[in-house]
Amino acid sequence: MNNLNYNSMFQNRKFIIRIPKDICNLLIFCLTVAFIALRSIVPFLYGVQLIFISYMGIIAIKKLNKIFATQYVVVYGMFFLWCCLSVLWSPAIDKTMAAAVSVGQMIVICSLMTLYLVSIEKIEKVLFGIAIASIIMIAFLILKTQPSEWVDVLTGSFSASSDKGRIGYSIGHHPNAMGNLCALLAFVWLYFYDKSKRKIYLVWILLLSFILLFTKSRAAILMLIMYFFGYIILAKKRRFLFIKIIPTIIILSFILYWAIFNIPILYELIGFRIEGVFGVFNSSYTMDASSYTRINMMKYGIDMFKKHPFTGVGFGNYAYYAYHYYDLFSETYAHSNYIEILAGLGVVGIFLYYILPVLSCIALGLNLKRTNGSLRKLCAFLFVAIIVRLITDFIKITYNDELTQMINVICICGASLINRMQKEGG
Numbered sequence: 001m002n003n004l005n006y007n008s009m010f011q012n013r014k015f016i017i018r019i020p021k022d023i024c025n026l027l028i029f030c031l032t033v034a035f036i037a038l039r040s041i042v043p044f045l046y047g048v049q050l051i052f053i054s055y056m057g058i059i060a061i062k063k064l065n066k067i068f069a070t071q072y073v074v075v076y077g078m079f080f081l082w083c084c085l086s087v088l089w090s091p092a093i094d095k096t097m098a099a100a101v102s103v104g105q106m107i108v109i110c111s112l113m114t115l116y117l118v119s120i121e122k123i124e125k126v127l128f129g130i131a132i133a134s135i136i137m138i139a140f141l142i143l144k145t146q147p148s149e150w151v152d153v154l155t156g157s158f159s160a161s162s163d164k165g166r167i168g169y170s171i172g173h174h175p176n177a178m179g180n181l182c183a184l185l186a187f188v189w190l191y192f193y194d195k196s197k198r199k200i201y202l203v204w205i206l207l208l209s210f211i212l213l214f215t216k217s218r219a220a221i222l223m224l225i226m227y228f229f230g231y232i233i234l235a236k237k238r239r240f241l242f243i244k245i246i247p248t249i250i251i252l253s254f255i256l257y258w259a260i261f262n263i264p265i266l267y268e269l270i271g272f273r274i275e276g277v278f279g280v281f282n283s284s285y286t287m288d289a290s291s292y293t294r295i296n297m298m299k300y301g302i303d304m305f306k307k308h309p310f311t312g313v314g315f316g317n318y319a320y321y322a323y324h325y326y327d328l329f330s331e332t333y334a335h336s337n338y339i340e341i342l343a344g345l346g347v348v349g350i351f352l353y354y355i356l357p358v359l360s361c362i363a364l365g366l367n368l369k370r371t372n373g374s375l376r377k378l379c380a381f382l383f384v385a386i387i388v389r390l391i392t393d394f395i396k397i398t399y400n401d402e403l404t405q406m407i408n409v410i411c412i413c414g415a416s417l418i419n420r421m422q423k424e425g426g
Contacts (some may be wrong), residue, residue, distance in 0.1 A: 017383025022125070024059075027052045029129035035402035036130070036181065037137035039173035040144075049109065053102070056112035062308055063115060071356060072412050073111045080107050082345060091321075093303045099316030099344075102400045106329040110409040117413035120378065122420075126358040126410060127381075130403070131204070134185040138207055144170040167214040179217025180396065181403060182208045184385075187227035187368065189379045194235060217400035219395050220306060223388055225256075230384035234368060235377050262344050294335050294395075301339035305346065312346035337393035353399070354390075357408060360415035361386045367415075370422050379418055386411040 008054050034048045060067050083100045090096040139177035153165050168178030186208040193201035212220050217351050300322045304313050322328035335338040371379045398404040
C-alpha cells in the first residue's frame, strides 16, 4: 500500500478510534454499562465498581475538604449512619446489615461521582454515557433472550399479578425494574434528540419503548408518559401553553387509552394488567391480586410507622414485620419506597433520604423561569427526572436501584450548578 495513502487514511478522523483521556468519565460509563446492561456478568459488575472506587478514592483522599463539604455527601452520609444505627432496634439484624451494605455501596459511588459532576459539560457527558449504555443493553438483551421467550410473552396465558411471561430476567433484571429502566433510558434519548435532532436517536427511543411493553410493567408505562409529556411541556418557553399543548396531550391520552384496550397486541402486553388497577377505583372492574396486596402492604407499613414514628422498625425490617406480625404471604419489600423507608427508619430516615431531591426539585422548578436555550432543556430534563421519581416512589422501590441513585446525584449536582449559575448571572 502506498504510504502516503495509508497515512492520509488514518489522518481522517472517521477512521480513528480514540480512547477517552477523561478517565473519570470512562469509569462512570463502565459503571452504567455494568448496572444497566451487563449486571448478569458478576465479575464485570463488581470488578468495575472496585476499580472505580479505588481510582476515585485516591482522588477523594487528595480532596477531603472538598468532598466532605458537598451537600450530597453530608446528607446521605447521615442517612447511611442512621441506617446502620437502626441495628440497635432491629429484630432482624442480618436484614438491616444487608440493606445497609446495599445502600452504602451506592452512596459511596455517588459521593465519589460528585467530584466529577462539577460542570454542565461533565453532567451531559455522563448522561450521554448512560444513553450509550442503553444500546449495549438492547444488544445484550436480544442476544440473551430466546425468540421463544418473546413469542411466549404475547401468546402465553398469564395472570395480571404474575411475574411470568415478561422480559428482563435473561440479563439480570426483574421485569418491573427492566420496564422502569427502559422508560428512563428512552427519556434520556428524548433529551439528546431534542438537543441535536439526530433521527437515529428516535430509533433507540422506539426500541426501548418496544422492550418496555414486553416487560408488562404498569408503573413503567406511567413513567414513560410522565417523562415525555413533562419534558415536552417544559423544555421551551411557550405562550398560550394551555391552549396549544394541554388539548393535544388530552387527545393523545385518549388515543393511547383506546389503543391499549382495542389493539389486541397492546391489550395482551399491557391492557389486561391495567384493568386490574382500575379495580382499585371502580368496583365494576375486578382488582387483581397484586394491586390488592400492595394496598394492604402500604397499610401495614403505615401502621408500623404509627407504632414507631421516630426510629421505625429498623432498616430492611419491613418484610420481617409484615410477615411475622401482619400475616403477609412472605417476607417481601413494601413495593413503595416511601412506605419502606418510613416503616424502617421513621421520620428521621424519610427526612434525610428525601430532603435533597425535594430541594433540588424546587430549585430546578424556579430556575425553569430564568433559563433559556440548551440550559433550559437541561433544567427541564433534570426537573422532570426528579419529580417523576418522587411521584412514582409511591409505587416502587428505588433506594437500592443503581441507575435511579446515579440519576439522583446527577439531578442534585445539576440543580446546584444551575442555581449557582443563575445567581452569578443575576
